[in-house]
Amino acid sequence: MPQGSSTPPAGQAEIAAFVRECWRRKSSRPLPLVVLLGRPGSGKTHALDHFAHEAAGGITARIDFAPLPVQRPYETALLLAFQLTRKHPGVHPPRFPRLMLGLLALNLSDLPVDNRDAARKQLKAALTSARSSTAVGAAETAGGVLDNLGLSPVPNLELAAGLLVRGFTHLPAATVLNRALASYGQGSAQAGVEALIDLNRRARSGIEADTELVDRMLCEVFLDDLTASFAKRSRLYNCLALLDNIDRPHVTRFLQTLCRLRAEKARAGTYDPLLIVATAATTRAVPGPGDGSPDDPHIRRCDALSYAAWRPRPDGPPPDWWCPVRLRDLEEVEVALEATRYERERSRESGRPEAWVLPRAAPLIHRLTYGHPWSVRTLHDVVAALRDGQAPTDGDLRGLLRARPPRAGLPVTDVVHGRLLAGLTADQQEAALLVAAARTPRAAVNAGLLNDQPEHARDTLMRELRERLWLSRRVPEDAYTRGGRGPSGYLLTTAGSRGEPAADSTYDTQPVLHPWLRLLLLERLSAPPSGSLERWRALHSRLASWHQRQHHPLDCLYHRLAKGELQSLVDHLARGVGAADLTPWLRELYHVTAAPMYRAWLSDGPPRRQASELARELAPDAYADQTLGRPLAELCAALWLAGDPRNRLPLGNPELNHKISAMLRQVATAADADADTLLDEAIRYTD
Structure with a gap:
């Protein structure tokens, strides 16, 4: 059985509570496709680690798509099915006879589709062979090797037949075969045989529409198998699939196919028991109009999560089954708690008492990083290493970004800069330096700062920054942000308040770069080899002139002061x-x-x-x-x-x-x- 509750990563308590609410099986009900959206280093993988720990011993699957080759939707369904059938004490895993029947038919490369009688005989012979003792041994051997190595199963005939046997192990053959075949034949086992022959023919036709139909059919029977496995058992939890790095188009196609099938089945009141929690570093993985802007209404906030708020109408369209959630940065108190946790870890590893140095540096680390989780941890590494557990001096802290993290040959600015802008080309990263000079990215573009950049960078940078969630709300400018x-x-x-001058640009709702990313970019822009004082002044002169032409006197003064x-x-x-x-x-x-x-x-x-x-x-x-x-x-x-x-x-x-x-x-x-x-x-x- 699952391990039970554990402490979620800092800043993710709301998400953990929502996932747990969905994961607990009260009855058959719609389940969201939860997508955790976050910048690099925002804690997406740590969230999956937490859910994997909580669900250990339950019916779970975890896949990281980053290192895997491109897969068709049905291959991804097979990979999920294989992981969900792993055995744990006290848990009856789901079986996938329908999916395995489809895979068996798919892999009969010599099925004579132009001779129906011969095709039927060959297909039935393959079903009989699949239940032989040889196939049983192949299934157990292949399954053990793949489980141990964490490899994805290759859907060939031998492995498909072996997995099919695993699905039939504890049930009479006639019962299982008839039930599984009937799902293909809409209630008739004989019609199911014909449907499998047609499936084989479509898989070999080379026609795009046939290929899509094959993927859809196999994904549908994957869901049908899951639903049937939960129909007659009293279970406390649903299945949990943890999918990392779903930004790749072929993974998105698989998830979109599942959501379309779910929306169709919901109209008949049928719901599968698969809760999917996925992660993505861009908004491109999520369908719909969401673009990653700070106030994007199509991306949910952590503090607004609940099953009641998500639950779609029974006839809701496929996009309604997605639940994209934007991971948040840490608050100052959470940065201090992370510092305490970090020092306890170091104390256990070294055997020395806790120095209590890091919690005192929490205000500085929070105001520098604005709570970016990975950056907070990186700066904790640096501060802890500055004086080997002794309190760092003010000079140490003032030069924090020039220090070198343990086991890193580069200064903090370079290490963090590389992590935060991962996924951007060199041209796009250079263009991002110019964007950082302006108060808002929009002003940088309109002032023509990117005009001399390569066409690709000029045309794609703003979209990339937005879709990678690097645009934020403006930080309020007052005593609080200056240490007061x-x-x-x-x-x-407030916009349009009485007596406010028309040229007052202190009320500006335009998105800005995340303050931590902008600070790092400005560090690079104002230091060799990327910057010189002449270049710095030229950029801000250009921005000041543009704001003056646009009748923005305060923003003009802003850039004149920067000069x-x-x-x-x-x-x-x-x-x-x-x-x-x-x-x-x-x-x-x-x-x-x-x-x-x-x-x-x-x-x-x-x-x-x-x-x-x-x-x-x-x-x-x-x-x-x-x-x-x-x-x-x-x-x-x-x-x-x-x-x-x-x-x-x-x-x-x-x-x-x-x-x-x-x-x-x-x-x-x-x-x-x-x-x-x-x-x-x-x-x-x-x-």
Whole structure:
């Protein structure tokens, strides 16, 4: 029997509960085809590992399609059937006599289809031979070897006959043969023989329509065998099929065939007991209009999963039987729990007490990766190796992305960059660097940044990023994202709110690149050999000019700041300090200071000194004004630095917070009408 519940991977508790709800067999009912969609490293395979552990000893099958050759749908059905028939103590596995009859007929290469009498005799002789003692031995031998090696069975005559015998082992031959044949002949065993002869003829015709019909017929009897195996037994669980990497077209064809058959049978109230949980790294594996955008209504969120919410109408179309679910990133508390779990694992392996170093680094790791599961684990490896269990210094953490993970010869940025962009061509990866320079990918395309790229990369990159789930909602830009306290998103506006200027682009619902991926791309774009300061400034000049032509003044300032034009931002903000309501002013401040920073501008000094140095270097005129210019320049420089969590050290009491809070209070002294808003904002950066 199955092992029972176990702890699901971090961030997947909702999915595990949903799968378990579907897997438990209360009665015959529709079952979804659950597809876990996620970027590389999002935990798809770990989810299948968890389900495999929970279902160990039950009727299960697990297939990774990545290393397998292209298969026809009926071959995939045979592979599933073979794995589902594995024996476990206390479990009666399903048998597949209908499927094996079809395979037997399919593999009779010399069946004389132009002579029906001779064909009948030869087919019946093959059925008799299949039950011989020789065939029984072949079945057990082949089955044992394939089980041990984890290989997929090749549907040849010998193995098909052997598996057919395994299906007949405990039942009288006449009963099983008549029942199985009748399923082909719509209630008549004699008509079933004729249907098998026709199946053989279609399989050899070479006509595409015949090939599709053969696949459909064999997939249908596969489901019929499963349904019949569960009809007269009281079972606590359904069958569970765990399918990894279904992105390949031939696998999708098999699953689409199953869903079409399920939808047809549901109209007669017939439901098979096969729960399929599959994984895919792109949305291309899932039928329908879903495209992977952040708010795609055709892809379900983890927190909205339930059987009641999924259950389709009995006459629902085939796409309704799919249940695509987007895996989510980890929350900060889950990153801390993963750090604790990781340290306990290391402690058990080394025999040394737990150092409790990693949980303290959880805020930094979460803000860097935004909870991307594989990246979190990779950074845990790096932090744990920095001082061999001792607390790393602030300098260690500030240079975290330049460190080298254990057993890796490359820096973290290169290792993670390669994993995250797996599946993209070299041209597409180069084009992704340019897209990262813009606030939104849409702006990069419209500004013409990809015009000089190879045609293939230019035409396919955005589709690939979207279908590979690398587009996300915009992160709210406020004190919370810069290391301050309090809620997130409190400065977001609402579209069309009264009094909002038409040119205000702080409310922008356009999808953005996942922040972790964008950070890695920007690191590469601003460092040799991919980048230079001249190239960096040229890209942002081009984007600033485009936004200016489109009448987006704040986005224009955003890219001018990325070039180093801090003085322009200070001049803009100085004109608005006297407004009666400074909430829109704060929104603009955070919006523009979210601009990326060229890495070579950063020194090894504490961020507090860097803010003053940046202000003096990049806004000398403002810095000379002690009353408003210098506080504004240092405030903007500090918030600009705080956009990267590596600058917000030491953890728990970052020096930048003191600088930002102090400068907000100084600017408040120059505010004519709404100093309270700035003073309240300053409090968000104090303990």
